[in-house]
Amino acid sequence: MTHKIAILGASGYTGAELIRLIATHPSMQIAALGANAKAGQSMATVYPHLRHLDLPDLVTADEIDFAKIDLCFCALPHKTSQEVIRDLPKDLKIVDLSADFRLRDPAEYEKWYGNPHAAVEVQKEAVYGLTEFYRDEIREARLVAGTGCNAATGQFALRPLISAGVIGLDDIILDMKCAVSGAGRALKENLMHAELSEGYNAYAVGGTHRHLGEFDQEFSKLAGRPVEVQFTPHLMPANRGILATTYVSGDPQAVYAALRDAYADEPFLHVLPFGETPSTHHVRGSNFCHIGVTGDRKPGRAIVVAALDNLTKGSSGQALQNANLMLGEEEIAGLTLVPCFP
Template sequence: MASTSILGSTSGGSKIRVGILGASGYTGAELVRMLLRHPNVEISALTAERQAGKPMAEVFPHLGGYGLPDLVKIEQLKWDGLDFIFCALPHGTTQEVIAGLPSGLKVVDLSADFRLSDPAEYAIWYGHEHRAVDLQKEVAYGLTEFNRQGVRKARVVANPGCYPTCSLLPLLPLLMENQIEPGGIIIDAKSGVSGAGRDAKQANLFTEVSEGFNAYGVGHHRHMPEIEQELRLAAGRPVTVSFTPHLVPMNRGMMATIYVRMADGVTADDLRATLAARYADEPFVGVTPAGVVPATRHVRASNHNLIGVVADRTPRGAIIVSVIDNLVKGASGQAIQNMNVMMGLGETTGIDQAPLFP
């Protein structure tokens, strides 16, 4: 059956013709799953390299029966048949692809290629020069709750990384209000295995991951400069964090346990009140009551972020726990949220589903 028969008609007239570059990965599949219920979107093109020529149902059987276009190589696309692009290609390959797109196409890039505003810093962390420096100047960083105006006006939006999203949403308001010290922030983060992508890797085999728990990228993870870039803007001065990611034997989900030192006279209740006030009107960010710590299962398969705050036993210390679904708020859901803003649609359209439980 055709996707239009499932989606029905929209009151806004013709639908946005969307192309997903890199649709054979986990984030590509999540984009398809969520966009199938978006009333203003028609999925018009799906690309893959190794899987090109196959129907989407062969690559992802759970997406069969929706009349989706077959996977093709990027070179086969006819850009004049598209209005919007989601780019879910691997890091390092995206810059030249996006720079070569027609200027009328709006883009949300889910890779890390445009997240760092300083091309010199990009070269340090990614090991090669930035290949689209002129375009980088026009890119908006897509942490939607903090850059709606920039996202609304941009042609290209850099979707934040999953770890930065989970860490920045609780930290930015507290730095802006000078309630925590910029120095000494510790982010102890954990992600489900889907965060490592769908490529066959020995480290991601079931027997390598199951019944285990390991840190990776210790002391030098590529999300560090992205986190520090946004914290620096909030604090008005350089901020260096201690950030360590861990791989947890679960399919999806992300938790950041963040240790901060509060300013003189500030309590954990004050931090919670600041976060609750900042996000009172935000549809996707919530703050748990005192004594309640969120879990990854509370946001599974949703675009939600839940934040809890607990007083630490150390003087002026507080512990913040932030959870998201790494594939949704940490990637595809936030990308659609940004598309909605860029295209003048209701921000929650197509991504307002409740979390899945159990």
């Protein structure tokens, strides 16, 4: 069976990444591409690297006949996404890549994103899209809310440790390095080559990053009591990739065993031999996440390092993984691309 797919926000980085992945999918066909600002243009014009693909031209969302669509990916900015999804057909399967449906409590959404939620009734049916931990719910879902790329990386490093009770919960430090594509394709002065290259800076320092809402929600749910991590992201002059270095209290071997056992059967989450740590180079352009554990010179402390590609496993690859489950397809379909190195 071939599934007809629509992508809204196809002119952004995550939209283009979805097209790249779906191009190798055995049972998906892209039937519609939405992008208001670039409507009327071809994808070959917007993204020349996709010119070899037979793709429909970009159109506005109201030009798409969703009755002919089996699943829609929404790769739109937050706030815009909830307003669009609210008005889509109620039986349409949707994978949202924005932040609009990640937080279960509308008050928490307003706290972190600065505006009231405009689709509270729709939000109630959203399933959190961290595939490896919400598979059963995702299979039955109509609307799946993709995680933040930073939030996914931190959770892959920490969720099994919280569940297994092998780390302290009050002194977790999460230091994250993030590539520039995570900020999207819109022109921003601080992301210009002359402003960004040859430099490296922390941002959202002191607990202001929006993905903390996801960490608070998910870690507290796991622990059964409030958990607040100390989190500082850093912008690095690279196109793709996230590297999360997490400092925890706990026996390093127990930390390693918890991660190894939790991910033993996962196709995309690879725990390296004890003492080895990953690089963003080794997951670039892929749906893999590599995780390493080492001890610290201080007894009773461990360091967990996780690396993934923010556009693939952190966003569009995760979205396709979820769509496969929602459509009854093999979870790994279209996602076994080997990382690109160097």
